[in-house]
Amino acid sequence: xxxxxxxxxxxxRKEGQNVTLSCEQNLNHDAMYWYRQDPGQGxxxxxxxxxxxxxxxxxxxxxxxxxxxxxxxxxxxVTSAQKNPTAFYLCASMPGQNRNEKLFFGSGTQLSxx
Amino acid sequence: AQSVTQxxxxxxxxxxxxxLLRCNYSSSVPPYLFWYVQYPxxxxxxxxxxxxxxxxxxxxxxxxxxxxxxxxxxHLTKPSAHMSDAAEYFCALMRSGAGSxxxxxxxxxxxxxxx
Numbered sequence: 001x002x003x004x005x006x007x008x009x010x011x012x013r014k015e016g017q018n019v020t021l022s023c024e025q026n027l028n029h030d031a032m033y034w035y036r037q038d039p040g041q042g043x044x045x046x047x048x049x050x051x052x053x054x055x056x057x058x059x060x061x062x063x064x065x066x067x068x069x070x071x072x073x074x075x076x077x078v079t080s081a082q083k084n085p086t087a088f089y090l091c092a093s094m095p096g097q098n099r100n101e102k103l104f105f106g107s108g109t110q111l112s113x114x
Numbered sequence: 115a116q117s118v119t120q121x122x123x124x125x126x127x128x129x130x131x132x133x134l135l136r137c138n139y140s141s142s143v144p145p146y147l148f149w150y151v152q153y154p155x156x157x158x159x160x161x162x163x164x165x166x167x168x169x170x171x172x173x174x175x176x177x178x179x180x181x182x183x184x185x186x187x188x189h190l191t192k193p194s195a196h197m198s199d200a201a202e203y204f205c206a207l208m209r210s211g212a213g214s215x216x217x218x219x220x221x222x223x224x225x226x227x228x229x
Contacts, residue, residue, distance in 0.1 A: 004157075031214070031215065033216070033217070035219075040123060040221060040222075041221060042120075042204060042219040042220055042221035042222050043158075043204065043219040044219075045216055045217075045218070048214065048216055050213070050214045056214065058216065088155075090157055090158070092157075092158075092217075094215070096214075096215070099146050099165075099208050099210055099215050100146050100163065100165035100208070101215075102148065102160045102163060103158075103160075103217055105157030105158045105159075106157050107155075107156055107157045108155065108156065108157055110155070
């Protein structure tokens with residue numbers, strides 16, 4: 001089945017540690033996105049990528065980094081510079097060609113600080 | 115700036131009652147608007163979308179939404195609530211710029227259905 005796979009489902013970070021969240025899609029979509037979800041805050045855009053080897057900062061990129069070396073993969077690293085990393089992280093993808101297309105979402109990773 | 119505002123972070127309805135979830139948008143260009151639903155600890159699923167065709171949009175699970183330009187609104191309704199409708203609902207607007215598209219979300223409305 002085609003879809004988006006996020007792993008792990010739960011992740012714990014120690015102080016000063018970088019952690020990487022995985023996002024893989026087999027939908028052959030060009031565009032991929034990372035969102036952060038906090039209770040009562042909705043979803044906020046961290047980074048997005050329209051094509052391989054290119055990505056742009058979203059609204060809350062500080063303390064995060066990404067790469068897009070392959071079309072199907074868009075990992076997110078939460079660095080030690082992100083002082084409040086506890087949140088639910090959602091990866092999404094879209095074919096990327098038209099404004100009326102829907103986003104397909106993964107099932108999310110819950111990141112907590114030890 | 116393009117944005118959406120959802121009125122009411124929590125809405126409670128009785129089973130069988132009308133569901134009304136409110137969304138207002140701000141956009142300098144004709145907007146493309148979406149409603150998504152999220153069940154606990156899961157990703158989001160598309161309920162319906164408005165893309166400048168019919169102003170009344172029908173979606174999955176009996177939901178529909180009406181685009182009203184004069185009121186800059188895109189409220190979500192369902193005539194009769196089911197227990198399975200309990201979830202969090204997000205209104206969203208597709209922004210575009212520099213050849214790319216990004217979805218901007220409202221803060222969400224959590225719907226509770228009382229038996």
